[in-house]
Amino acid sequence: MKSLSILGSTGSIGVSTLELVAAHPDRFRIEALTAGANLDLFARQIETFRPRVVSVLNEELALKLSGMLSGPGPKPEIMHGVLGLIAAATATDARMVVAAIVGAAGLVPTAAAIKSGKDVALANKETLVCAGSIIMDLVRDHGVALYPVDSEHSAVFQSIEGHRSEDIEKIILTASGGPFLETSSARMATVTIADALNHPNWTMGKKITIDSATMMNKGLEVIEARWLFDVPAAKIDVNIHPQSIIHSMVEYIDGCVIAQLGTPDMKAPIAYALSYPERVATGVTPLDLTLFSGLTFFKPDMEKFRCLKLAYDALECGPSMPAVMNAANEVVVAAFLEGRVGFTAIPRVIEETMAAHEAVALVTIEDVLLADRWGRRKAVDVIKKINGDV
Ligand code: NAD
Ligand code: MG
Numbered sequence: 001m002k003s004l005s006i007l008g009s010t011g012s013i014g015v016s017t018l019e020l021v022a023a024h025p026d027r028f029r030i031e032a033l034t035a036g037a038n039l040d041l042f043a044r045q046i047e048t049f050r051p052r053v054v055s056v057l058n059e060e061l062a063l064k065l066s067g068m069l070s071g072p073g074p075k076p077e078i079m080h081g082v083l084g085l086i087a088a089a090t091a092t093d094a095r096m097v098v099a100a101i102v103g104a105a106g107l108v109p110t111a112a113a114i115k116s117g118k119d120v121a122l123a124n125k126e127t128l129v130c131a132g133s134i135i136m137d138l139v140r141d142h143g144v145a146l147y148p149v150d151s152e153h154s155a156v157f158q159s160i161e162g163h164r165s166e167d168i169e170k171i172i173l174t175a176s177g178g179p180f181l182e183t184s185s186a187r188m189a190t191v192t193i194a195d196a197l198n199h200p201n202w203t204m205g206k207k208i209t210i211d212s213a214t215m216m217n218k219g220l221e222v223i224e225a226r227w228l229f230d231v232p233a234a235k236i237d238v239n240i241h242p243q244s245i246i247h248s249m250v251e252y253i254d255g256c257v258i259a260q261l262g263t264p265d266m267k268a269p270i271a272y273a274l275s276y277p278e279r280v281a282t283g284v285t286p287l288d289l290t291l292f293s294g295l296t297f298f299k300p301d302m303e304k305f306r307c308l309k310l311a312y313d314a315l316e317c318g319p320s321m322p323a324v325m326n327a328a329n330e331v332v333v334a335a336f337l338e339g340r341v342g343f344t345a346i347p348r349v350i351e352e353t354m355a356a357h358e359a360v361a362l363v364t365i366e367d368v369l370l371a372d373r374w375g376r377r378k379a380v381d382v383i384k385k386i387n388g389d390v
Contacts, residue, residue: 001026001027001028001029002027002028002029002095002096002274002275003028003029003030003031003092003093003094003095003096004017004021004028004029004030004031004094004095004096004097004098004274005030005031005032005033005051005053005088005089005092005094005096005097005098005113005118006018006030006032006033006034006097006098006100007034007085007088007089007097007098007099007100007101007106007109007110007124008034008035008036008098008099008100008101008102008106008123008124009033009034009035009042009045009100010035010036010038010041010042010045011100011101011102011205012203012204012205012208012266013098013100013123013149013205013266013270014033014035014098014100015041016266016267016270017098017100017121017270017274018030018045018048018049019267020267020270020271020274020280020282021049022048022049023281023282023283024280024281027275027280028274030049030050030051031051031052031053031092031093031094032051032052032053032054032055032087032088032089032092032094033045033046033049033051033054033055033088034054034055034056034084034085034088034101034109035054035055035056035057036056036057037056037057037061039056039061039064039065039068042054042056042065043065043068043069046069046076047069047071050073050074050076051076052076052077052092053076053077053079053087053088053091053092054076054077054078054079054088055078055079055080055081055084055085055087055088056078056080056084057080057081058080058081059080059081061080062078062079062080062084065078066078082108082109085101085105085108085109085112086108086109086112088109089109089110089112089113089116089118090112090113090115090116090118094118095118095119096118096119096120096121096274097109097110097113097118097119097120097121098120098121098123098149098270098273098274099113099120099121099122099123099124099127100123100124100149101124102124102126102205102207102208103124103126103207103330104126104127104130104323104326104327104330104372106124106126106127107124107126107127107130107131107365107368107369107372108365108369110122110124110127110135111127111131111134111135111138111365114135114138114139114142114144114146115138115142117142117143117144118144119144119145119146119147120139120144120145120146120147121147121149121270121273121274122146122147122148122149122150122273123149123150123270125150125220125221125223125224126220126326126330128223128224128227128228129220129223129224129322129323129325129326130322130323130326130368130371130372131323131362131365131368132223132224132226132227132322133227133362134362134363134364134365134368135227136227136228136230145276146228147272147273147276148224148228148269148273149266149269149270149273150221150224150269151247151248151264151266151268151269152173152174152221152225152247152248153221153224153225153228153229153248153269154247154260154268154269154272154273155174155246155247155248155249155259155260155269156171156173156225156228156229156248156249156250156260157228157272158260158272159248159249159250159258159259159260160229160250160258163250163252163258165229165230165231167252167253167254168229168231168235168250168251168252168253169235169251169252169253170235170236170237170250170251171225171229171231171235171236171237171248171249171250171251172237172238172239172248172249172250172251172257173218173221173222173225173236173237173238173239173248174238174239174240174241174244174246174247174248174249174297175215175217175218175238175239175240175241175300176199176200176201176202176212176240176241176242176243176244177215177240177242177300178199178200178212178213178214178215178217179195179196179198179199179200179212179213180195180196180213181240181242185303185304188304188343188344189342189343189344190342191343193336193337193339196209196210196213196336196343197209197210197213199212199213200242201242201243201244201264202244202264202266204266206337207330207333207334207337210333210336210337210346211307211329211333213343214305214307214343214346214347215300215305215307215308216307216308216310216311216329216333216346216350218238218300218305218308218311219307219308219309219310219311219312219314220311220326222236222238222308222311222312222315223311223314223315223322226315233312233315233316238299238300238308239297239298239299239300240297240298240299240300241295241296241297242296243292243295243296244264245261245262245263245264245287245289245292245295246259246260246261246295247259247260247261247262247264247269248260261287261289262284262287263284263285263286263287265282265284265285267282267283267284268282268284306347306351307329307346307347307350310325310347310350310351310354311325313354314354317354317359318359319359319360319361319362320357320359320360320361320362320367320368320371321354321357321359323362323368323371323372323375324353324354324357324359324371324372324374324375324378325350325353325354325375326372326375327353327371327372327373327374327375327376327379328349328350328353328354328375328376328378328379328382329346329350330376331349331375331376331379331380331383332345332346332349332350332379332383333346335349335383340383340387341383341386341387345383345386348382348386349379349382349383349386350379352382353375353378353379353382356378357374357375357378
C-alpha cells in the first residue's frame, strides 16, 4: 500500500490522480490533500478519501472548510497557506508526494517534500523550470526518486529505461501545436480567451492551456527535460505532432529511435509515476493506430511561437533567467485570462522582462524566490507600459 500526499488535488491532474486512487484502493491511500479555493469539490474529496492533513489557500477558507466538514468520522487537521502546503508535503506518513499545484507556488512545498525524504511524482514543471539545478541536487542528496507526470517526460522516461545516458543522441519532445497551429501571425493578435482555451487534444487547467496555445508550455518542457534527464538544450528538439499519439521520443547514437505512444489521457503518465516500476489499469482507451490515416511531424515556427524561442534563450542564458521568464509568463497569462492584455502581449511582456534582467547565480531556493519576485514586478511594469497606464 503506497500512501500519497496530493498537492493541488482539485486541479485537472489532482482529480485524475484521485480517480486512479479510487480505482486502486488496494494500492494507494491518501495521507494529505491540498487545494486552492475550490472548497465544494475539496470537501467532497476529503469525505471520500479521509486524509489526515488538509490545507487551503488562506485562513478564511480554512475556517469555512472546517464548517463544511460536519459529517461523522474524524476531522482532518486543517491548515492553510505555505505552511499548510509544507505540512502536507512533509509531516505525514506519505511515501510519495504528487506535486500538482500550478505555477511557481509549487516550488517550496516540492523542495520540502524532497528534503524530508519523500519520492515525488512531478506534474508541477515550473519547479524544475525555476530551480532545476537546485532541485536535482536535492533529489540526489536526499536519495529520493523524482518521477515525471508530464506526458512528454513520462514518454522519455519510458524510452530511456535500460539505456545508458551516454548513448542518447537526442530527446525529441512532441507538441500538439495547440489551437493556433493553423492561425496566421496577424490573426493571432485578435484571438479571444475562449479561442485560446480551446485546446484540440487535451483538457487541462487554464494556465497550462494558454501555455499550450503560446507554446510556452513546450518551452517549459524543454527546460524540464534538460534537468530531469541531464541533457543539454542542444540535444533537445521539438517536433509538432498534431495528433498527440507519440508522446515523445529518444534517438540513440546508433540511429535507433524509441518512442512511447498512447491515447492522449493524463491518467497513463500519472499512473506510471504512482506505480513505477509496475503498471496498473487506468481505463485509458486503448490505442488503435488503424483508425489514424496518418501521423504527421514537422518543425515548429519559432518566430510565430516566440515563447518557445524565449525558453531556449532563457535556458542558454542560465541561472536566474528561466525563473524570471516563468514569473513573467505567469503574470501575463493571468492578465490575458482577465482580459487585461491581448494574446500577442504574452511573448512581448516575457521578452521585455527577460531583456531587463541580469542573470545571477542561484544557490538556494530563497535566491530562486527573489528572481521570481523580480520577474513578477517587472512583468507588471511592462504590462502597465503596454496599456499606457504609466
Ligand atoms: P489546475 O489549475 O487544474 O489545478 C491546480 C491545482 O493547484 C488546484 O488544486 C488549485 O487549487 C491549486 N493551486 C493553484 N494555485 C495555488 C496556490 N498558489 N497555492 C496552493 N494551491 C494552488 O492545473 P493543472 O492543469 O492540474 O496543472 C497542474 C500542474 O501540472 C501544472 O504545473 C501543469 O503545468 C502540470 N501539468 C498539467 C497537465 C494537465 O493535463 N493538466 C499535464 C502536464 C503537466
Ligand atoms: Mg506536457
